[in-house]
Amino acid sequence: MFEELLEDIAQKNGLREVNAYLKLAAGLGAILLCLLSTGYIAPLFIAIVLSCAILILARVDAKIYAELFIVPFWFAIMSVAGLILITGGQDIFWQWNILPSFSLSITRESINQGMFVFCRVIGGMSAMIFIALTTPMTDIFIVFRQCRVPEVVIDLMMIIYRTIFILIDQVIQIYHAQVMRLGYSTYRESLHSFATLCGAAFIASWDAGEDLIRAMDARCYDGKFALLGESRPVERIPCLAVMIFLFLSTAVVIVSGTITII
Amino acid sequence: MSSIILEARDIRYRYPRGMEAICGISFHIRRKEKIALVGPNGAGKSTLLTMFNGMIRPDTGLMLFDDQPIRYDTASLRMLRKRVGFVLQNPDRQIIAPTVYQDVAFGPTNLGYSQSEVKEAVTQALRHVGLEGFERRPPHQLSGGEKKRVAIAGVLAMDSDVLVFDEPTSGLDPLGSEDIMELLDELNHEGKTIIISTHDVELAYPWADRAILMLNGKILKEDIPEVAFGNPESVRTAHLSLPILLELHMELQKRGFLLTGKKPRTVLDMMHCIDTLFEHSRSHSRHGMITVCNVDQDNGENLSEWLSVHTGICTGAMGTRAKQCAEKFCINLDFTYGVIDKCILKALLGEDCLILTTESMVKRVYLRVDAYGLESGVRIPVHQLTIAPGEANEKNGSAP
Numbered sequence: 001m002f003e004e005l006l007e008d009i010a011q012k013n014g015l016r017e018v019n020a021y022l023k024l025a026a027g028l029g030a031i032l033l034c035l036l037s038t039g040y041i042a043p044l045f046i047a048i049v050l051s052c053a054i055l056i057l058a059r060v061d062a063k064i065y066a067e068l069f070i071v072p073f074w075f076a077i078m079s080v081a082g083l084i085l086i087t088g089g090q091d092i093f094w095q096w097n098i099l100p101s102f103s104l105s106i107t108r109e110s111i112n113q114g115m116f117v118f119c120r121v122i123g124g125m126s127a128m129i130f131i132a133l134t135t136p137m138t139d140i141f142i143v144f145r146q147c148r149v150p151e152v153v154i155d156l157m158m159i160i161y162r163t164i165f166i167l168i169d170q171v172i173q174i175y176h177a178q179v180m181r182l183g184y185s186t187y188r189e190s191l192h193s194f195a196t197l198c199g200a201a202f203i204a205s206w207d208a209g210e211d212l213i214r215a216m217d218a219r220c221y222d223g224k225f226a227l228l229g230e231s232r233p234v235e236r237i238p239c240l241a242v243m244i245f246l247f248l249s250t251a252v253v254i255v256s257g258t259i260t261i262i
Numbered sequence: 263m264s265s266i267i268l269e270a271r272d273i274r275y276r277y278p279r280g281m282e283a284i285c286g287i288s289f290h291i292r293r294k295e296k297i298a299l300v301g302p303n304g305a306g307k308s309t310l311l312t313m314f315n316g317m318i319r320p321d322t323g324l325m326l327f328d329d330q331p332i333r334y335d336t337a338s339l340r341m342l343r344k345r346v347g348f349v350l351q352n353p354d355r356q357i358i359a360p361t362v363y364q365d366v367a368f369g370p371t372n373l374g375y376s377q378s379e380v381k382e383a384v385t386q387a388l389r390h391v392g393l394e395g396f397e398r399r400p401p402h403q404l405s406g407g408e409k410k411r412v413a414i415a416g417v418l419a420m421d422s423d424v425l426v427f428d429e430p431t432s433g434l435d436p437l438g439s440e441d442i443m444e445l446l447d448e449l450n451h452e453g454k455t456i457i458i459s460t461h462d463v464e465l466a467y468p469w470a471d472r473a474i475l476m477l478n479g480k481i482l483k484e485d486i487p488e489v490a491f492g493n494p495e496s497v498r499t500a501h502l503s504l505p506i507l508l509e510l511h512m513e514l515q516k517r518g519f520l521l522t523g524k525k526p527r528t529v530l531d532m533m534h535c536i537d538t539l540f541e542h543s544r545s546h547s548r549h550g551m552i553t554v555c556n557v558d559q560d561n562g563e564n565l566s567e568w569l570s571v572h573t574g575i576c577t578g579a580m581g582t583r584a585k586q587c588a589e590k591f592c593i594n595l596d597f598t599y600g601v602i603d604k605c606i607l608k609a610l611l612g613e614d615c616l617i618l619t620t621e622s623m624v625k626r627v628y629l630r631v632d633a634y635g636l637e638s639g640v641r642i643p644v645h646q647l648t649i650a651p652g653e654a655n656e657k658n659g660s661a662p
Contacts, residue, residue, distance in 0.1 A: 138400060219372065220343050
């Protein structure tokens with residue numbers, strides 16, 4: 001499953017031992033800069049740098065990275081195509097009057113706007129994927145606690161995180177059991193099977209919840225959840241790298257703010 | 263006889279809207295005993311086990327812990343659950359936290375230990391089950407055996423007196439179950455009372471001090487394993503099968519062989535029975551020697567040097583750390599379970615053996631070989647490797 005895949009990579013990636021704050025600073029800073037940027041070059045620059053970091057520093061398999069990117073990529077392409085056609089402007093390259101009061105056109109402004117949005121999406125996506133692939137959830141929990149997020153929320157998040165994988169396992173097992181007995185052979189059948197799957201998953205999660213309470217009680221639950229308190233030390237080289245990256249990106253944002261593609 | 267730690271007096275329990283799961287059971291468990299609850303599915307084993315730490319309250323009857331009736335208010339239950347650790351059958355249901363460290367730390371944290379105490383307890387527990395370096399791993403990436411070990415570590419970290427295991431080996435491969443059973447032995451040796459439920463007769467028979475056979479919510483038989491499993495009829499009634507060794511022993515007796523001594527619990531006992539039958543068949547005048555190496559003391563140099571002299575020697579490892587040590591020094595292990603018995607068998611054939619083990623288990627090797635010597639009159643020399651060869655103080659295995 002995809003969720004499990006992401007966590008697996010995050011647990012084993014080459015930047016696992018780097019301080020979580022640095023990775024989050026790089027990722028969140030990149031997203032912020034993408035949003036602040038007024039030109040298309042800065043997001044593109046961020047996307048290229050972070051993709052290189054993911055592929056070279058974190059040693060994530062290029063094929064897996066491409067697979068992760070392909071869904072948002074197509075989504076961006078389709079949205080941008082629509083955007084280009086409906087955004088108006090002065091310099092008209094191509095126009096089609098479908099109805100007397102409605103026309104589709106490609107203009108200089110719409111192409112610039114489309115390119116800008118597209119690069120923003122790519123830049124933001126690579127920053128998101130950078131965080132997802134380099135920082136495991138377990139490290140993020142520590143950051144949350146240090147940022148004074150209420151304990152109840154963190155405890156709930158941790159229990160949910162733990163149970164997600166158990167539930168996914170169960171759903172896969174039920175699904176396989178259904179497929180083996182030709183559960184999804186026809187449309188009607190697959191509707192029926194899917195309904196049963198949902199029901200079974202609900203009952204399984206209910207059971208798991210009751211078991212969880214029992215397991216916690218058996219170990220003297222008193223409203224406390226231990227937390228792996230130690231985060232990695234901030235080392236000089238990664239810290240410098242993040243600072244240089246953010247500084248350069250900011251510079252690019254400022255310098256290239258007015259540059260357009262055509 | 264040591265004192266009684268857990269006792270049940272005529273307890274009964276009926277599930278809401280269900281059949282009676284426990285119908286009038288009385289028994290007691292002494293300190294440092296190894297108890298196996300054996301019975302078919304639905305015999306009420308798990309229900310009974312969950313009464314030991316107060317998860318289920320019997321409808322009638324009395325449960326006593328440490329000679330005090332169990333009280334069911336929150337504070338008393340917490341105390342009880344600190345002292346009676348419970349390991350569920352399905353480790354996925356037991357492991358709560360997103361990382362191994364957090365899960366093992368769950369109990370100690372809730373008991374109000376300080377940060378450093380929690381850390382200490384977790385490190386000790388993980389070391390015990392051989393999972394050092396797994397602290398930051400999320401449980402869903404572990405194998406079945408590793409998950410089981412995490413679940414056990416979570417209970418060990420609370421330093422309970424009694425450990426209750428519901429089907430400790432279910433879902434594990436044979437090697438994995440042998441490892442777990444050996445871990446239970448190790449824990450028992452450190453003074454913990456251990457109660458397991460199982461329907462695996464072959465597993466319970468050589469392991470347990472006492473076996474309790476259950477059927478339909480009642481105790482069918484409660485005795486030492488040789489007796490509890492010794493009656494084919496009661497074993498059949500309990501939907502179980504006879505242990506192979508007992509069956510073999512019985513068949514030999516039926517064929518008119520006069521087998522003396524107690525009923526065999528291990529292959530070693532069986533060999534002893536057969537040996538006494540054919541006295542003359544003992545052709546080996548010289549017995550092999552058993553060498554014990556304490557991996558906690560030895561830094562590996564001594565060991566590698568010794569092994570380079572004694573090539574091709576049979577090697578067994580007892581305890582998790584000993585096995586890790588063997589892996590570290592690339593030592594090929596011949597035995598990983600029932601090591602002492604297998605080494606005695608080898609020694610009887612005139613071959614020398616090496617046992618790698620941990621500090622606490624060294625004494626046990628001597629004790630077991632001594633006990634065997636007393637019983638059979640065979641003297642098998644045991645000596646420790648860490649002593650320099652020149653001043654080797656060869657300790658004699660058998661009693662004078």
